Amino acid sequence: MRPMLATPADAVPSTDLWRHEVKWDGMRALIDIRDHQVRVFSRTERDITVAFPEFVSQAAGLIDFEDLLLDAEVVVMHQGRPSFSSLAERFNVVDATTAQQLAATAPVTAMVFDVLRVMGTPVMGQTWTARRTMLESIDITSRWVTVPPVFTDGHSLLAATADQGIEGIVSKRIDATYRPGARSDDWLKSVHRRTGSYVIVGWRREKGRSALGSVLLAEPTSAGLAYRGRVGSGLAGRRGVALAQQLLPLRRDDNPTVTGVPVEDARDCIWVEPAIVADVEFHGLSEAGRLRQPSWRGVRADLEPADLFATAASEQEDE
Missing domain, CATH: 2.40.50.140 (Nucleic acid-binding proteins)
Incomplete structure (x- = not known):
């Protein structure tokens, strides 16, 4: 399955029908957990699990779950900001030994922002609000996995990301369902560059x-x-x-x-x-x-x- 994609925004939406998230400068990934086994897929459906041993480790905690499908942005943080160049080195890795070495020097974090399946039941047909409530009820936070906050004021968030040198924001309609592989107007991205x-x-x-x-x-x-x-x-x-x-x-x-x-x-x-x-x-x-x-x-x-x-x-x- 391919993830849902955002459309470039003409302006940041400001009504109560929208919530806003930081747009992390990383690479999109779907984290698929079945029978306590973790697999990671790129936005083009390529299995990239070997590149990210952090997520399959006991310490990350993801293997404690029986069945989940999570949508996330994988980032390497450097001095409080995502470093895309450091992350690019990780995505090219197909050797487990090299991946373990890079995990020690450039560890990744999964910024999880959506849940698409829970205990074998797809939830993509539910609204963003319902899925967000589910996501926040699941304790997946660890050193390598986090659920970033959402905000009601998109304009203030966009200004804050500019001050911090972060890429921008993504605005999402709270009544929108999840459409795999679609580039939808229900998700709008506003970027500084x-x-x-x-x-x-x-x-x-x-x-x-x-x-x-x-x-x-x-x-x-x-x-x-x-x-x-x-x-x-x-x-x-x-x-x-x-x-x-x-x-x-x-x-x-x-x-x-x-x-x-x-x-x-x-x-x-x-x-x-x-x-x-x-x-x-x-x-x-x-x-x-x-x-x-x-x-x-x-x-x-x-x-x-x-x-x-x-x-x-x-x-x-x-x-």
Whole structure:
């Protein structure tokens, strides 16, 4: 099952029909507990349990429950704020030993905000208020699992998250049911800086050096891959080295049918197969459709280009 998704808000809703939560800068996960066995799934239904040994440990307490399905955002906290770059290292892990080592140096927390099944009975058809009451009645809190509070004043919460350097807020209708896999207007997200997922289609070296300096990004659309610009900010040092190692085996001789690439960006570009999805932060798009002031966040090991194409197709159907 895929989780319900929020729609970008034009404005923070302010009526009593809404409640508001902090939008944590992490990665979405469904935590599925059956017969005291814990499994963790990404938003694309990939089993990522091995990457998060914290959640299956006795100390986390989740295995004490017989049957639950929880919706959560998994984060790595650093100095009181989520660190997406630290979390990105965790999502790529498929080796249990490495996962245990990272759990000691960059432990995760599951910010649980919804319950979808209780004792074998789905509760997604119930209202947000009813599900929230159920969630708060279940004692799942531990060092690695928490249920963050909800707020009635979305505008004040949005201002507070800006002051604290947190991504933004999610506003939810209290009478809304849970719609798996749907991007719904019943959930609205308000963010201070936009975040997007794009496909890496090429890279360029640093000027006068052989090291990776920036990557070229494209957005999957119903018409194919549309160029959205280059990002180099945030790729210095080890991040750039690690990314270059991932891209080298994907090298190809020509542009992988990306439209709208300017000559100056294509010059000296090392093209790659469009196989890796990455997240960037940016301040909107320019009139030419380019990312404004983008900065690197990390590779999305939980997403594939096909997922972005599927999202683009569904959004076109909704128009």
